[in-house]
Amino acid sequence: xxxxxxxxxxxxxxxxxxxxxxxxxxxxxxxxxxxxxxxxxxxxxxxxxxxxxxxxxxxxxxxxxxxxxxxxxxxxxxxxxxxxxxxxxxxxxxxxxxxxxxxxxxxxxxxxxxxxxxxxxxxxxxxxxxxxxxxxxxxxxxxxxxxxxxxxxxxxxxxxxxxxxxxxxxxxxxxxxxxxxxxxxxxxxxxxxxxxxxxxxxxxxxxxxxxxxxxxxxxxxxxxxxxxxxxxxxxxxxxxxxxxxxxxxxxxxxxxxxxxxxxxxxxxxxxxxxxxxxxxxxxxxxxxxxxxxxxxxxxxxxxxxxxxxxxxxxxxxxxxxxxxxxxxxxxxxxxxxxxxxxxxxxxxxxxxxxxxxxxxxxxxxxxxxxxxxxxxxxxxxxxxxxxxxxxxxxxxxxxxxxxxxxxxxxxxxxxxxxxxxxxxxxxxxxxxxxxxxxxxxxxxxxxxxxxxxxxxxxxxxxxxxxxxxxxxxxxxxxxxxxxxxxxxxxxxxxxxxxxxxxxxxxxxxxxxxxxxxxxxxxxxxxxxxxxxxxxxxxxxxxxxxxxxxxxxxxxxxxxxxxxxxxxxxxxxxxxxxxxxxxxxxxx
Numbered sequence: 344x345x346x347x348x349x350x351x352x353x354x355x356x357x358x359x360x361x362x363x364x365x366x367x368x369x370x371x372x373x374x375x376x377x378x379x380x381x382x383x384x385x386x387x388x389x390x391x392x393x394x395x396x397x398x399x400x401x402x403x404x405x406x407x408x409x410x411x412x413x414x415x416x417x418x419x420x421x422x423x424x425x426x427x428x429x430x431x432x433x434x435x436x437x438x439x440x441x442x443x444x445x446x447x448x449x450x451x452x453x454x455x456x457x458x459x460x461x462x463x464x465x466x467x468x469x470x471x472x473x474x475x476x477x478x479x480x481x482x483x484x485x486x487x488x489x490x491x492x493x494x495x496x497x498x499x500x501x502x503x504x505x506x507x508x509x510x511x512x513x514x515x516x517x518x519x520x521x522x523x524x525x526x527x528x529x530x531x532x533x534x535x536x537x538x539x540x541x542x543x544x545x546x547x548x549x550x551x552x553x554x555x556x557x558x559x560x561x562x563x564x565x566x567x568x569x570x571x572x573x574x575x576x577x578x579x580x581x582x583x584x585x586x587x588x589x590x591x592x593x594x595x596x597x598x599x600x601x602x603x604x605x606x607x608x609x610x611x612x613x614x615x616x617x618x619x620x621x622x623x624x625x626x627x628x629x630x631x632x633x634x635x636x637x638x639x640x641x642x643x644x645x646x647x648x649x650x651x652x653x654x655x656x657x658x659x660x661x662x663x664x665x666x667x668x669x670x671x672x673x674x675x676x677x678x679x680x681x682x683x684x685x686x687x688x689x690x691x692x693x694x695x696x697x698x699x700x701x702x703x704x705x706x707x708x709x710x711x712x713x714x715x716x717x718x719x720x721x722x723x724x725x726x727x728x729x730x731x732x733x734x735x736x737x738x739x740x741x742x743x744x745x746x747x748x749x750x751x752x753x754x755x756x757x758x759x760x761x762x763x764x765x766x767x768x769x770x771x772x773x774x775x776x777x778x779x780x781x782x783x784x785x786x787x788x789x790x791x792x793x794x795x796x797x798x799x800x801x802x803x804x805x806x807x808x809x810x811x812x813x814x815x816x817x818x819x820x821x822x823x824x825x826x827x828x829x830x831x832x833x834x835x836x837x838x839x840x841x842x843x844x845x846x847x848x849x850x851x852x853x854x855x856x857x858x859x860x861x862x863x864x865x866x867x868x869x870x871x872x873x874x875x876x877x878x879x880x881x882x883x884x885x886x887x888x889x890x891x892x893x894x895x896x897x898x899x900x901x902x903x904x905x906x907x908x909x910x911x912x913x914x915x916x917x918x919x920x921x922x923x924x925x926x927x928x929x930x
Contacts, residue, residue: 470501471915474573476583478508480526483830487579487609487904490654494908497657505571509564509583516559522582533849540615540850546640549616553585565590569597575915576604584620600922605911608633611653611829612854616640621647625914627907629653629833629900632854651907652900653833658814662838663901666818669839670889682819691801692724692882695820697831698731705871707736709824709845712875714745714802715752720879721796727805727816740806752872775863781887785880814838821888822878827855827867836899841865841881841891843874864895 473495475488488506495502510519518525529535542548568576568590576591578584588604595602607627608618614633619626619641627649628634634650637643666677679689687693694713698706710728717724730737773779810816813834817823823835827847832855835842842865844856859865868874881888 468499469916470503471495471499471912472572472574473502473504474568474571474576475504475506476509476576476578476587477506477580478510478522478582480523480580481530481828483609483828484579486656486830487607487654488577490656490904491577491579491607491908491911493657494905495912498905498909499912505573507567507571509560509567509587513560513563513567515563519556519560519582530848537849540848544616544850546616552617557586557589561586561590565593569594573602574919575911576602577911578604578606578623579609581608581610581615581617584618584623588620588623599925601918603911603915603918607651607654607907608637609653609829610851610854611832612856612858613851614854615851619643623647625649625911627651627654627910629829629903630858632857649907649910651910652903653829654904654907655830655834655837655901656814657904658812659817659834659837660901660905662814662818663899666838668896669818669892674839678818681815685815685819687725687727687805687819688803690723692722692822693820694724694726694878694882695729695816695823695825696726697729697823697825698733705845706730706733707739708871709874710740710804711748712752712871713824713878714804714875715749716875716879717802717882718745718749718800719752719795720800720883721798722800722802722879722882724800724802724882725805726802727807727820729807729810729816731809734808737806737808740804743804745802745804752875774860774866777863777887777890778866778881781880781884782877785876785883822881824874824878827852827859829855832858833899833903836862836864836895837901839892839896839899841888841895843868843878845869845874858898862894862898864891864898 473492475492477484477488479485485506492502492504495504509515510522514520525539529539543552564586568587576587578587584606591602591604603624605625605627606618606620606623608614608629610618610633611629612632614636616636619637621641621643625647626637626643628637629650629652631650634648637648638645662681666674668674669678682689682693694717696706696710696713706728710726713726717726728736728740730740774782817835817838817840820840822843823831823840824843824845825831825835827844829852832842832844842859844859844865844867846869847853847856847867856867860867866877868877881891
């Protein structure tokens, strides 16, 4: 049996007509060069495209990139002034990066390219020593650092990097030495985390902590950073943008060599005030809401702000290039190919459910309700559940009696309807009008008694542990069900995947929910039953899913890590050239 499609309204058809301005020619150009590389991207391999492939992919990406705010813009650095060999200032925009793997067909061209490189070209590709500042307070910071490191090593062969936790890797004073334990304890209790976040997210508190941490730990941090002798420092953590910056300036003065300091903000929709130090050399941001906070709270000048997108793993860029648009025949064919690789039925819908790296939250209840609603409404689907370290949940899903789950599930559509008081009470943006229209139609259908299918849906549940090929699973999925982690949302948007957000940490993750809602590529719901009903509604409305997918693509920036790495690498080489000139007695 197969799921039935909901009839569309004139409002839906008019909205769809506006969103069907396809760039078929550029899509085909970009795909023809990227489809060759896909089989070897799972580990994020080392690669460099030929000039022709780079030009074709770059122009196609520019032509199909729908959001100008995520195009990486390169402001000029003030200290020291970055210049080209002729002394002119750098370009105001960065060429869009490409993601093309090496293969035997392009090796000859690449060899010729290397032979034709001028000394200046080779100088700008020389390896770098990079020091990342981060802490394992959530997986997103380390993941962003590793995504950037991968791109540095691809584009600047021989580059080495280290990851330094300035609070845990030295004998720091309390409370800084307990930052990891504090995060684990408080993030498990939303009210504790909300209290800590909002109390600390103020200018007065931030200044006090900066002064106290400087007085208690700066000398130790400086000595530790000096051991690494870096060419460049990149902070991907909010608590490492004040004292470490002061330390690297002191080191620069001591060694008579300027060392640039960059901040890559790894939050998406909102961020803590400690992220935004106006004295860093450049700051990379993922969204306009973050930019407003940086300017308002941190007084970061426009010339230091770079709108880059959130750095995510290279696998997502390669998959996005190969699929291009999941709503097209070409995109659907690529999705079917990935499903076959993952042993997922290509004739069913697929829902990917995630609960974070630890497999926590109300994951079990959500899976139950999604299963029950799909089964009773006659939707054929596969539910892949990423359990993380939760081996108990994984084993339970393998042995769960699903007939009992269906018998215990309720069918109440009242929560799907638009209500004035729910809009007034919510702290977030509202779901899109298009999604609400689809839910209203589902509720009206249920009131007529048409919500129970004559033939139950063929639904199977596939529990997974840790997943290393997440890009493939997101390509294979039709809907993602997950908490509001910034990296997860950025990854889903990169491959045009609609999202149902089920929870978030108070504070910085609240803004991520609004990214999804304002972007109109998903919804936020914490009630498992309502989540199940809404997922079933979406899967029975292919037109709605296509629109949400296109909306997600406008928010996604799959090449952000590469663009940031190229920008930082080129800027760092300019600083290194200035240092060389100073050593040679030039002003």
